[in-house]
Amino acid sequence: MSIMDTFLTQLNPQLTILFNVVVAMFFGGLIGLERELAKKPAGLRTLMLVAGASSMLVGLADVLVERFASDGNNEILRTDPIRIIEAIITGISFLGAGTIFQSGKDDRVEGLTTAASILICCVIGISVALNQWALATGVTFFSIVILCAAATLERRIGRRNDRHR
Numbered sequence: 751m752s753i754m755d756t757f758l759t760q761l762n763p764q765l766t767i768l769f770n771v772v773v774a775m776f777f778g779g780l781i782g783l784e785r786e787l788a789k790k791p792a793g794l795r796t797l798m799l800v801a802g803a804s805s806m807l808v809g810l811a812d813v814l815v816e817r818f819a820s821d822g823n824n825e826i827l828r829t830d831p832i833r834i835i836e837a838i839i840t841g842i843s844f845l846g847a848g849t850i851f852q853s854g855k856d857d858r859v860e861g862l863t864t865a866a867s868i869l870i871c872c873v874i875g876i877s878v879a880l881n882q883w884a885l886a887t888g889v890t891f892f893s894i895v896i897l898c899a900a901a902t903l904e905r906r907i908g909r910r911n912d913r914h915r
Contacts, residue, residue: 763812763813766809767805767806767809767810767813767879770805770806770809770878770879770881771802771805771806771809771875772802773805773878773886774801774802774804774805774874774875774878774879774886775798775799775801775802775805776798777801777871777874777875777878777886777887777890778797778798778799778800778801778802778871778874778875779794779797779798779801780890780894781797781867781870781871781874781890781893781894781897782794782795782796782797782798782867782871784894784897784898785797785864785867785897788897788901790861790863790864790867791849791861791864792846792849792864792865792867792868796868797867797868797871800842800845800868800871800872800875801871801872801874801875801878802875803875804838804842804871804872804873804874804875804876804879805875805876805878805879806875806879807834807837807838807879808834808835808838808875808876808879808880809879811829811831811834815829835876838872838876839869839872839873842868842869842872843865843869845868846864846865846866846868846869847865849861849864849865849868850862850864850865863897863900867893867897870889870893873889874886874889874890874893877889
């Protein structure tokens, strides 16, 4: 095998991971755009990076497993894909928790939807990395619909509650 063949063999999985990261960032960006327009703490850039990072971490986990398996460590290497996803979710949840705060007025808790948006972008990134394209596309679409429709509904309910006070 020539040096060029070796290079191309190593480059192909990297380009696949890169493509998945870009797609995940696009999906995260769609949700982030809605958050940005709503002037929420985590917007376009944050949600793009969350989705992309999640996708990349899953892709790199595959690379690590393949590398150790090819080194003859099959007997000592035990992989559990759920643990990889758990670690990603834990890290992203910590980031999301930073967006939640209690407002001084009426002791309202704010930022929960932003935290949930961060989490759903993480899961979309994982879905893209696992080549679950229809799932990632559908969840992105429905997330945007929910965020927009719920905001409209909340404003209408809020106005009605204000009139009854």
